[in-house]
Amino acid sequence: MLSLAFLSPTISPAQQIAIGGYALPFPLLGPQDIAVGPDGALWFTGWDDSAIGRITTAGAITAYSLPTAFSYPMGITAGPDGALWFAETGGVIDVPKIGRITTAGAITEFPLPSGSDAFDITTGPDGALWFTEQISNKIGRITTAGALTEYPLLPDAHPTGIVTGPDGALWFAQEFGSIGRLTTEGSLTEYPVPTPNIEIYSIAVGPDQALWFTEYTAGKIGRITTAGTITEYPVPNERPYGIAAGPDGALWFTDVTTKIGKITTAGAVTLYHVPARFTLNEPSAPDQITTGPDGELWFTENGTSRIGEVVFTTATLSVTPASGYFQSSLTFTGSGFAANESVHIYTSGVGSAVLASATADSSGSFTAAAPAPQSVLGPRIFLGVGESSGLLAAASFSMTPRLILSPDAGPVGGRVTATGYGFGSRDMVNVFWDSPRTLLGTVQAGVNGTFEGSAAVTFTLPAGAAYGKNAVFAKGEFGGFGPGSFWVQ
8 A cells, every 4th residue: 555655646736736744753853954865755854853754655654863962964865775865064062963874763973173164965976975064165075984084165155055066076056056967076166146145055956857956045046057057036035945856856945935946948937835833833844845656746845844745646635624623524535546446544654544535436525524533733635546546636635723621521520632733743731611711721732733641630629610511622822722511511
């Protein structure tokens, strides 16, 4: 069943997309860069908690804390040795390093000179790892055995993103307005970008064998040929940051104003809003982006500590009602699938637990029913895949909070347990008796917006409670409101 995730139907020019995401557990706050690992999962850096994360295309997440606290990892790449390599800025403690993590989670760190501030990293054409030193104005090279070489740049270059170009050289962005090219022999060339006073952070190889980069403060996407010819394309009123080649022959970029953008090699730009996330009380702030092993786009949401997914849909799926709470009765309606094929709808990503299954009729249509699973407050998508065709569809749904009291009736002075579902990820939730207004308890919801079991709120019925039906409710800091009621006997 999991193999369905790797079927990549042809993507048409009029391709429709859907955007979903996965809330991250501690210690994975502040995800930055993301890369495909040799194990078919996606690996990413967790800036705030100095950790490395791994997420499968089914949405299963694992975290690995780094040996050095406050190391603040940034760029990550698949190495030539079957491991992942990443750059550690060193942060306030100024202990920059290059890190290596195996797919089993074993971590090795290689110290760098003080003040290096390693930013991004890529595998070079020579089997070594090449990285940018943003503060010390150098490009570093490290072998898989840990041997370090540094190449100085011009003063105030502040290199950021780096990639191996189609010409076998290293191409890198320089924060304050130029693109650099460095051969493996150490020959350096600089190409100033026409627009002055800009900041450039990310660079990628395009399907046209040119280099594409983001002009963060200028609101532009740049393109440079290996001969050094630069073209700029405006993205008005936006802040493009990360960029990567997509599976559809276009470039896809993140925009910290909570959007994902697409630019064709001819310069046509399309923007898509990332749905509001109820995790941390901040904007989504998409950071870096890459094409996953499943042919979909995966990106980091730095502001809300999520991993986002852009899904290219090739069939149609809807869910009724379009919003509801945990265990609500949902009806899924699909069309555009292959005739008489089995269709699976997943709880999380493709390959996760199956929420519902149905067999399409001769026209490729079906209906299926299932209860709503635990989800974080706000919008999410459900994914449906045809078992034989690999056709993929997405249905949009919005989760609302639910408060459940056990028991839900009893005398004054009795003990009651309140469980909650559908709140914000890691949100602080207050549970109240409405009249007289009394705080019954405060709890932090889990990564999926739930508090239950040992995390549930247990309280004693207030002495002043009136006989009959009384309102009880839970309110999260991120805006979630879960009503409930209790009959005082």
